[in-house]
Amino acid sequence: MNSERFSWLSQWRARLIHWLRPGKTVDELLEIIRRAEAIQSDEQRNMLERMIEFHETRVREVMVPRSEIHAISIDAGFQEVERKMLDAGVNRLPVMEGDIDHVIGAIHATDLVAWHAKGETGTLREYVRRCLSVSELEKVSGLLTEMKRESVHIAVVHDEYGGTAGLVTLSDLLTEIVGEIEETRHASEYSFIEQDDGSLIVAGRMLVEDLAEALDTVLPDGDYDTVAGLVTTHAGRIPHRGECIDIAGLHFLILESDARRILKVRVSPAH
Structure with a gap:
């Protein structure tokens, strides 16, 4: 990776690290962010954590794996491309020549619009866009640049x-920084399920x-907005997973969590 690949993200990260001194390692910086009182919400804290960790993330950690790639043959017609995009719920498809190990480019939904506007003339090959080729071991910061x-x-x-190990898009990389961007809230993420007990x-x-x-x-106030933030702050x-935290007369049992956040909790009266 040459020096031209150092991007605004790397420069911003360097400034952030300098500002957060005396933390020097990634773990120290993350700990400072988690304890910083000036950070007003879980959303802000999570984004800062993701930006610190982003620099160390490798492409294979964020890619769509080979088994989940939706691709189209270079010999396909545009009607088949449209059906494939609709069925897969995607706005772009890698185009392969022969098999998935020979991807020659990609076709975007806007190319279908152009094809219709031009009287539905021309072959798929004429509209194929270039793809980048990257090793699964490369850092995502370099790929973003x-x-x-x-x-x-x-x-x-x-x-x-x-061979083709997977696929990664600009959207995948940005999601690593800002998190999922959703137009509507899913009930499973913002509501609750009451159990028989x-x-x-x-x-x-x-x-x-x-x-x-x-x-x-009544639950205690603090520099958090979510249940995950409430439990993390008190812990x-x-x-x-499996740990229990008692807060304000309630018993919080961690059902799912990862290195960054709590995903699912069972809440019951503390005994």
């Missing part, structure tokens, strides 16, 4: 033998005020 420089939003990820299964992203309303109780860290 290359995508920006080359104005290419999709890359084929190759394994050590040169009276306990509630809630998502970590559920708002504290919504949980308090559901339980007809002083991110609890592991």
